[in-house]
Amino acid sequence: MQNEPLAYRMRPHKLDEIAGQQDIIGVNTPLYKMILNGHVPSMLLYGEPGIGKTSLAYAIAGTSNLPFIALNATRSGKKEIEEVVNESRMTGKVLLFLDEIHRFNKLQQDTLLPHVENGSIVLIGATTENPFHDVNPAIRSRCGEIKQLKRLTADDLLTLIKRALTDNKRGLGRQTIQISQEQQMKIADSSNGDARKALTLLESVVSASDEEDGVTIIDDALLQNLVDRIGVFGDKKGSHFYNLLSALQKSVRGSDVNAAMYYLAHLLENGDLVAVSRRLLVMAYEDIGVANPSVGPHVLASIQAAERLGLPEARIPLASAVVEMCLSEKSNSAYKAIDAAIASIHAGKVGEIPSHLKDTHYVGAATLGHEGYVYPHNTPIGSFGGWANQTYLPDNLLKSKFYKPVLAGEEKKLAGIYEKLESFKQKKK
Structure with a gap:
């Protein structure tokens, strides 16, 4: 057994050995009480790697x-x-514990599902992907519980580390190890809520440390070297990656520079510069929009600079773009307007293009009635430029209003022009 990884050996055998996840499996939760009373429901466990999905399944089995x-x-x-x-x-x-259940194929389902339905097989499925996106509905419908596990806290990990250091049978308790509270806390803090990572780091540092008179002495420099080699949590293109993108956009939209920097840092450490750049450019037009039209070109320039520089230097122009977007005036009016127009079309609200707007670049256009267009540039209005009071929407859609201006930044001026032009239209009778 000692040849097996420490993280494997330290898997809990009973529910009371679970570290963290108290809101899901704590002693006062319905799930804990059900299992103790002999009823184990089929369930899906969803969460990032290393936060206890497999451990929870083994603990349920042991209990x-x-x-x-x-x-x-x-x-x-x-x-x-x-x-x-x-x-x-x-x-x-x-x-039955089925890991990576989102990979379940139809043949497996057809064989297993009737037995899950009649209760002869209790299914515990684990996935790192959002079950509402990636797990087949047939599986979800037969799982009475869908539980999202959270990353463990540093205190949870510290509990696991101390347990591993003192456990004589499964852990490192048979060794005499000189490791300070600060060093244990550094392992916990550096593991990003991942129990497997914490125990693997502990095992690695113990294995790499020197012995003096039968005592394994943990060196600060060695520990720091191993900590520096730990990768950032989250799989590229997995659910967590998309959650990071979502959190970045929502932090920028909420004008929180520090939160935006935190999520940008995580995304860049994952190394997918293309996905991050694409999301930043979308944000410039979706969330800043016409309140500050200069932001779009600025973000594009930052992205182009980042592409030329590559990581890690690419972080510098991208960080500049994020700060500017966070602190800029914001408007979603343009994207809301196009979405409203698209929704109108999908709802069947379409009409005939007015005859004076139809193409006239061919002989016979006038015969078809394609005439009467007034060229706006020929009728200037104040300092605005050309404008003509004529209809552009189909007759049955003349009252449609898709654009609703936001009175922020540069859009305040645009909103004033919009309202003025709308008032001019009312004079056409």
Whole structure:
């Protein structure tokens, strides 16, 4: 057993050994009480890597004493599922833990789902992806519980580290290790809420440390070197990556520079410069818009500079763009207007293009009635330029209003012009 990784050896055997997730499996939660009373519901566990999905499944199995089988959806086929079904027929009920359940294929489903439905197989599925996006509805409908696990706190990880250091059977308790409270806390703080990462880091630093008179002494410099090699949590293109993009945009929209910097840093550490740049450019027009029209070109210039520089230097122009967007006046009027127009079309609100707006660049256009267009540049109005009081929308849509100005930044001036022109239109009778 000692040849197995520390993180594997330290998996909890009972629910009371779970660190963190108290809102899901704490002693006062319905799920905890159900399992203690002998009822284990089928469920989906959703969350980032290393936060306890597998551990929770093993702890449920240990507490319930049900026959337990663990499979991975990427490596299991119909044969393995049939073996689970056969086991359930012999024992009456089986607890199946299926990791990466979002990879479940139709053949596996067809074999397994009837038995999950009749209760002979209790299914615990784990996924790093949003189950409402990536898990088949047939699976979701048969899982009475969908639980989103959260990243562990530093205190939760510290509890696990201390348990691993003192456990004589599964942990490192048989070794004499000189490790300070500060060093333990550094491991916890550096692991980004990932229990597997914390225990792997602890095991690595212990294995790499020197012994003196039978005592393993943890060196600060060695620990720092290993900490620096830890990657940022979150898989590129996984749910967490898209959550980071969402959090970045919402922080910019909310004008919180510090939060925006935090999420930008995480995204850049994941290394996907293209996805980050694309989202920043969308934000410039969606959230800043015509309140500050200069931001769009500024962000585009920052993105182009970032592409030429590459990471890590690309972070500098992108950070400048994010600061400018955070502190800029904001308006979503333009994007709301185009969405309203698209929604109108989808709702069937369409009409005939007015004849005077139709193409006239061919012989016979006048015969078809395509005439009467007034060239606005020929009729200047004050310092605005050319404007002509003529209709542009189809007759049955003349009262449609898609654009609703926001009185922010430069758009205040545009809103004034818009209202003035609308008042001019009312004079045409």
